[in-house]
Amino acid sequence: MIRRLVVYTITVVSLVFLLCPQVNANQHSVSNVKASIVKHSLEMGIDPALALSIAKSESGFRHEARSRHGAVGVFQLMPSTARRLGVDPYCLSGNIKGGLMYYKRLYNMFGSTELALAAYNAGPGIVKKYNRIPPYRETKYFVSKIMTEYHRQKSNPDPAIVNAKGKQAVKNEKTLENKVLETTNVEIKTLTPETLPPQGII
Numbered sequence: 001m002i003r004r005l006v007v008y009t010i011t012v013v014s015l016v017f018l019l020c021p022q023v024n025a026n027q028h029s030v031s032n033v034k035a036s037i038v039k040h041s042l043e044m045g046i047d048p049a050l051a052l053s054i055a056k057s058e059s060g061f062r063h064e065a066r067s068r069h070g071a072v073g074v075f076q077l078m079p080s081t082a083r084r085l086g087v088d089p090y091c092l093s094g095n096i097k098g099g100l101m102y103y104k105r106l107y108n109m110f111g112s113t114e115l116a117l118a119a120y121n122a123g124p125g126i127v128k129k130y131n132r133i134p135p136y137r138e139t140k141y142f143v144s145k146i147m148t149e150y151h152r153q154k155s156n157p158d159p160a161i162v163n164a165k166g167k168q169a170v171k172n173e174k175t176l177e178n179k180v181l182e183t184t185n186v187e188i189k190t191l192t193p194e195t196l197p198p199q200g201i202i
Contacts, residue, residue: 028092033061033074034160040096044104048161049153050113051100053146054120058099063092075099113150117143 034052041051058076059065071078073095082089087098106116109124118134119127121142126134133143153161 028063030061031160033063033092033096034158035163036092037061037074037096037100038158038160038164040093040100042164044097044100046100046104047150048164049157050146050150051103052158052160053149053153054099054103054117055096056149057142057146063095073099075102077102114143114147117146 033055037051037055038048041048055061055074058071059074061074063074065074065076066072067076069078072089074092075095075098077085077087077089077095077098079089081102082094082098085098085101087101088094089098103116103120106119106124107113110116110119110127114133115127118139122134122136122139126136126139133140157165
């Protein structure tokens with residue numbers, strides 16, 4: 001039985017390393033981490049300025065960050081939370097997706113950015129207990145720090161947001177251009193000489 005457990009554990013750990021190798025400090029630049037956060041936040045319908053603000057506060061965009069409480073990665077996910085979300089917190093993409101999914105669930109639960117952030121820090125049970133930002137200095141500071149950074153990001157967006165929105169604007173422009181061309185082709189087809197009334201007839 002113990003032998004099977006050891007073999008199973010080694011197999012699972014090996015698969016994790018193969019599918020999502022551990023990150024060393026030089027593997028992901030801050031700009032790549034930010035670009036990934038912006039990409040995932042836009043896909044999930046979360047304001048990228050807020051997503052970047054959370055990640056900056058949690059880890060300084062360092063995927064190798066570890067807390068003394070056991071939280072890991074850019075969004076400082078607890079491994080147990082990551083398991084419930086179905087993501088690998090040791091994989092950069094999984095950590096980002098997990099952090100954003102967790103924030104979104106908390107936002108849907110509390111209906112407020114500040115309360116969702118407080119729950120992200122102190123836990124949803126504590127926020128439910130107080131029905132407001134709990135009176136913990138660490139949690140109050142956490143929420144205040146992120147909201148300050150968020151407002152700064154809104155007035156002076158990070159280049160990762162500008163680049164992503166620029167790419168989205170080009171994509172939207174091409175889509176609009178294609179729609180205009182489709183409409184133009186339809187109009188040309190409907191206004192052929194056969195469909196026009198003869199000249200001089202009123």
